Amino acid sequence: MSPTLIVLGIETSCDETAAAVVDGSGNVLAHAVLSQMEEHAVFGGIVPEVAARAHLAHLDRLIAKAMTEAGVAFADLDAVGATAGPGLIGGVLVGVMSAKMIAAVHKIPFIAVNHLEGHALTARLTDHVAFPFLLLLVSGGHCQLLGVDGVGRYRRLGTTVDDAAGEAFDKVAKMLGLGYPGGPAIERASRAGDPKRFAFARPMKGRPGCDFSFSGLKTAVRVAVEGLPPGTISETDTNDIAASFQAAAVDSIGDRVRHALEMFSATSDGRTLVVAGGVAANTALRAELEKRACAAGFTFVAPPLALCTDNAVMIAWAALERFKLGMTDELDFKARPRWPLDPTAPPARGAGVKA
Ligand code: KG4
Ligand code: ZN
Numbered sequence: 188m189s190p191t192l193i194v195l196g197i198e199t200s201c202d203e204t205a206a207a208v209v210d211g212s213g214n215v216l217a218h219a220v221l222s223q224m225e226e227h228a229v230f231g232g233i234v235p236e237v238a239a240r241a242h243l244a245h246l247d248r249l250i251a252k253a254m255t256e257a258g259v260a261f262a263d264l265d266a267v268g269a270t271a272g273p274g275l276i277g278g279v280l281v282g283v284m285s286a287k288m289i290a291a292v293h294k295i296p297f298i299a300v301n302h303l304e305g306h307a308l309t310a311r312l313t314d315h316v317a318f319p320f321l322l323l324l325v326s327g328g329h330c331q332l333l334g335v336d337g338v339g340r341y342r343r344l345g346t347t348v349d350d351a352a353g354e355a356f357d358k359v360a361k362m363l364g365l366g367y368p369g370g371p372a373i374e375r376a377s378r379a380g381d382p383k384r385f386a387f388a389r390p391m392k393g394r395p396g397c398d399f400s401f402s403g404l405k406t407a408v409r410v411a412v413e414g415l416p417p418g419t420i421s422e423t424d425t426n427d428i429a430a431s432f433q434a435a436a437v438d439s440i441g442d443r444v445r446h447a448l449e450m451f452s453a454t455s456d457g458r459t460l461v462v463a464g465g466v467a468a469n470t471a472l473r474a475e476l477e478k479r480a481c482a483a484g485f486t487f488v489a490p491p492l493a494l495c496t497d498n499a500v501m502i503a504w505a506a507l508e509r510f511k512l513g514m515t516d517e518l519d520f521k522a523r524p525r526w527p528l529d530p531t532a533p534p535a536r537g538a539g540v541k542a
Contacts, residue, residue, distance in 0.1 A: 193259055194510060195267045195289070196503025197250065199242040199282030200274025200302045201327070202226075202233050205499035206250040208257035209507060213312045217256035218500050219249040228367050232357070239277025246285055253499075261293045266515065268506025271299035272523030273328070279522045287518050296515035298506040303528050305501035306463035307335055312504040313490045319457035321485070323444055323476065326464030327353035327368075330399050332447040333528060334455055338508050342454075343532035344447050345397030352436065353466045355401035359408050359432050363425050373429045374469055380423075380430030385411050387435040389442065397447040401436065408432050433471055441475040448483040460485045467495040 192211030198204070205220040223233075223241045230237070254261070269286035272279055283299070290297035306324055310316040319336045321344075330352040334342040350358070353370055360369025365376060387407045390400040408428060415424055448460065460480040466472060473489050480487035494500060509515070527534070 192265045192507060192510065193257075193263055194503050194507045195250070195253070195264050195286075196300070196499045196501075196506055197246070197267070197269040197282040197286050198302070198305070198497055198499040198502045199246060199278040200270045200272070201278065201497055202238055203497040204242050204245045204249055205497070205502075206246070206253040207499035207503045208253050208259060209312075209500060209503035211507060211511070213504065215500050216259065217253040218498065219252040219256065220498060221245050221249055224368070231361055231367055233275070235275040235277055238275055239281060242278045242281040246281055250285065250289075261289060264289075264293065264295050266290075266296045266298055266506060266510045268298035268300045268502055268509070270302045270305065270502050271516075271520060272301065272526035274302055274524065276522060276524040279524070283520075283522045291518060296510065297518055297520070298509050298514070299516040299520045300502045300505045300509070301526050301528060302497075302502070303329065303526070304339070305505045307333070307341070307461075307528065308338070308505045308508055309463055309490045309494050309501045310461040310488045311508070312500070313494060314488045316459055316461060316488055319455045320459040320461050321447060321451040321455075321457065323440075323447070323460065323462045323467075324464050325352040325440070325462065325466035325472070327351060327357065329464060330401075332397050332443065334451055334457075335461075336455075338512055339514065341528040343527075343529035344450050345399065345443060346532070346535045347399040347401065348535065349400050349402040350405065352399070352401060352440065353464070355405050355436060356466065358405055359429070362409055362412050363428060365425070365429070370466060370469065373433055374471070376426045376429035377433045377471070380426030380428070382430040382434035384427040385431035387411075387431055389435055389439045392439055392442045395446070397443045397450060399440070399443055404432065404435055404439070433469075437469070437471050437475050440472060441479055444476060444479050445483070448479060448485060452483065458485050459488060461488045463490065463495060465496040468492045
């Protein structure tokens with residue numbers, strides 16, 4: 188790997204505007220991130236039009252900030268990469284147009300990065316994980332298990348048949364009045380709650396394969412909330428429901444991962460389990476995955492929290508990996524709202540589609 192390569196990465200697919208500069212050895216020279224959390228919190232979720240406008244308003248400044256922090260000029264860049272999908276198309280277009288402009292003006296290659304590949308390859312930057320590896324991708328828009336054989340080479344083993352994992356955390360948090368984003372709020376409330384008080388069924392547990400489902404669990408939580416006398420839901424009730432939900436979700440994911448570890452072992456020499464995406468920030472989930480990986484003789488790798496949620500470092504890194512393999516894109520590359528990592532897998536809501 189040449190240490191002299193320098194790449195700018197841009198992320199605008201959801202509610203984080205971010206720009207990062209990373210070099211060929213994986214040194215993060217700069218990372219500027221602006222969360223739109225406050226803009227969306229008033230609506231209780233992400234509003235695509237609000238997101239696109241906010242990206243447009245802030246991206247140029249964030250790119251300039253990252254370049255200054257990194258101490259590099261545009262002329263020093265070897266390539267520029269941007270998330271070109273999947274995601275909220277208005278935001279994705281803002282990032283893609285900026286990257287194409289920089290590429291055209293400074294005559295450097297443009298790299299269209301799949302946001303999911305950004306998440307998938309992060310562990311190669313942080314922990315030098317070698318191909319092939321088993322990946323659990325759990326975020327607000329996705330929940331899938333993939334065999335990762337190389338850059339751009341993914342085999343989907345399982346996916347959610349309804350909601351994404353993070354989506355379930357966010358919706359349950361909303362039902363409990365815990366605000367947005369729900370994942371961290373549920374995790375906080377869970378710490379003080381009793382995970383055994385509500386015996387929620389573990390979705391898909393024991394079924395063959397490694398698909399996920401969360402909508403039944405979400406409904407069970409709604410029924411439990413509605414079963415409590417109106418107007419009397421105490422903090423203890425809230426904490427107990429949060430803890431019981433989290434326990435069920437984590438247990439269900441653990442069961443699916445156990446199957447995936449078996450499926451992957453039978454078809455691949457890789458013995459590393461990598462977790463990526465925002466829900467990977469969850470401590471209880473990390474502990475469960477570590478346990479499952481260990482029992483199957485796998486090494487478990489979870490990137491640091493800041494690189495699990497959306498960021499531009501992962502986009503710059505994925506662009507670098509592609510650039511090193513000569514995988515650059517034309518300036519007429521079209522941004523994609525949907526872009527599954529494994530194009531041969533049958534279409535499914537949680538695979539390459541943001542909710
Ligand atoms: O990867 P990400 O930042 O954005 C997407 O690409 O979707 O993931 C965001 C998701 C949200 O649904 C959020 O609630 C969830 O990750 N999340 C968590 C935690 N932190 C973030 N879910 C559970 N526990 C957490 N600690
Ligand atoms: Zn993401």
